[in-house]
Amino acid sequence: MNDFSRIGSDLEGRRAIVTGGATGIGLAIATTLAAHGVMVAIADLSAEGAEGAAAKLGNGRGASDSGAGSAGEAGVAGGAGNTGGAGDAGGIGGTGVAGGPAGSGSGHRGTETAGTTDGAGHFGLGMDVSRRESVEAGFAQVLERWGGYDILIANAGVSTMNRAVDLTDEEWDFNFNVNTRGIFLTNQAAARHFTGAGHKGVIVNTASLAAKVGAPLLAHYSASKFAVLGWTQALARELAPAGVRVNAVCPGFVRTSMQTREIEWESKLRGMTPAEIEADYIAQTPLGRIETPEDVAGVVAFLCSDAARFMTGQGINVTGGVYMG
Numbered sequence: 001m002n003d004f005s006r007i008g009s010d011l012e013g014r015r016a017i018v019t020g021g022a023t024g025i026g027l028a029i030a031t032t033l034a035a036h037g038v039m040v041a042i043a044d045l046s047a048e049g050a051e052g053a054a055a056k057l058g059n060g061r062g063a064s065d066s067g068a069g070s071a072g073e074a075g076v077a078g079g080a081g082n083t084g085g086a087g088d089a090g091g092i093g094g095t096g097v098a099g100g101p102a103g104s105g106s107g108h109r110g111t112e113t114a115g116t117t118d119g120a121g122h123f124g125l126g127m128d129v130s131r132r133e134s135v136e137a138g139f140a141q142v143l144e145r146w147g148g149y150d151i152l153i154a155n156a157g158v159s160t161m162n163r164a165v166d167l168t169d170e171e172w173d174f175n176f177n178v179n180t181r182g183i184f185l186t187n188q189a190a191a192r193h194f195t196g197a198g199h200k201g202v203i204v205n206t207a208s209l210a211a212k213v214g215a216p217l218l219a220h221y222s223a224s225k226f227a228v229l230g231w232t233q234a235l236a237r238e239l240a241p242a243g244v245r246v247n248a249v250c251p252g253f254v255r256t257s258m259q260t261r262e263i264e265w266e267s268k269l270r271g272m273t274p275a276e277i278e279a280d281y282i283a284q285t286p287l288g289r290i291e292t293p294e295d296v297a298g299v300v301a302f303l304c305s306d307a308a309r310f311m312t313g314q315g316i317n318v319t320g321g322v323y324m325g
């Protein structure tokens with residue numbers, strides 16, 4: 001017997017942090033969660049982008065008055081007009097290594113106030129997921145505002161493209177600092193909060209198709225995303241006794257500002273036109289089109305919901321069939 005009336009209905013009134021939510025896949029996830037009545041804190045390298053995106057979600061008191069609906073292709077295209085995305089905003093090597101190991105290890109001890117959402121709707125905040133002090137300050141800000149949270153969507157990520165033989169240390173570090181360290185730091189903050197508060201929270205990490213299959217010209221990115229799945233599985237096992245679920249999604253070729261940059265780099269590296277690169281992506285996709293951020297967002301909402309209550313440690317492919325495994 002089900003104890004949820006329809007899929008996703010239990011999301012109403014929950015509170016989520018979405019990293020990298022100012023644009024692209026993160027914005028679609030934030031929009032979809034908000035449409036399900038979730039209050040959303042958008043955390044992004046671009047504070048301005050995060051605040052602007054949060055403002056578009058409405059007042060955070062449920063789906064009926066958010067006015068957000070689905071971001072749609074147009075919304076995503078609009079999102080691409082941010083600072084140009086991570087590569088431009090952070091820059092290779094532009095994200096310093098922070099802090100060293102955790103000081104106390106005691107974690108947050110926020111007092112839960114679930115269910116009281118009045119006067120504390122969606123909001124945006126600046127956060128660099130690759131820096132411990134920035135992550136801790138951002139998560140503390142959410143706790144101060146809401147008293148707790150129920151869902152972490154660790155989605156912020158970056159890419160660069162190069163042949164493995166030409167890769168630089170800077171490219172390697174840039175990808176690993178955001179894609180892998182960023183998952184570690186944000187997941188750790190949420191794990192400490194959930195276990196400290198005795199709260200059965202949910203974590204969903206954005207990995208990639210490149211976390212399942214080594215992607216040419218993206219060896220460093222692939223390695224950083226394979227690591228995300230290893231981390232996701234290990235954390236899922238550690239937190240399962242506390243009732244905290246940890247999963248990942250693995251998108252394919254998704255129409256975002258990251259893809260725009262990649263098509264440009266790839267066309268130069270492979271000596272093809274951008275149109276030929278895009279046609280190649282579609283040819284690799286059995287469902288026959290470029291993926292949208294909303295294709296990913298629906299699956300993430302499902303993973304957050306009680307309909308996925310017996311799923312943990314999974315890396316769910318959302319690729320239109322590019323990879324089946």
Ligand SMILES: NC(=O)c1ccc[n+]([C@@H]2O[C@H](COP(=O)([O-])OP(=O)(O)OC[C@H]3O[C@@H](n4cnc5c(N)ncnc54)[C@H](O)[C@@H]3O)[C@@H](O)[C@H]2O)c1
Pocket residue numbers: 019020021022023024025026043044045046049082085086087089090095127128129130155156157158159178182206207208209210250251252253254255256257258259
């Ligand atoms: N677009 C694709 O085809 C694709 C495919 C598979 C996986 N992914 C993954 O999906 C996630 C979202 O990618 P997207 O395509 O929406 O990219 P995007 O570049 O359009 O958006 C990424 C967002 O993350 C933010 N960000 C970057 N560095 C950050 C940092 N250090 N701290 C906080 N925020 C930061 C950016 O400001 C931006 O708002 C990434 O993890 C990416 O690796 C994307």
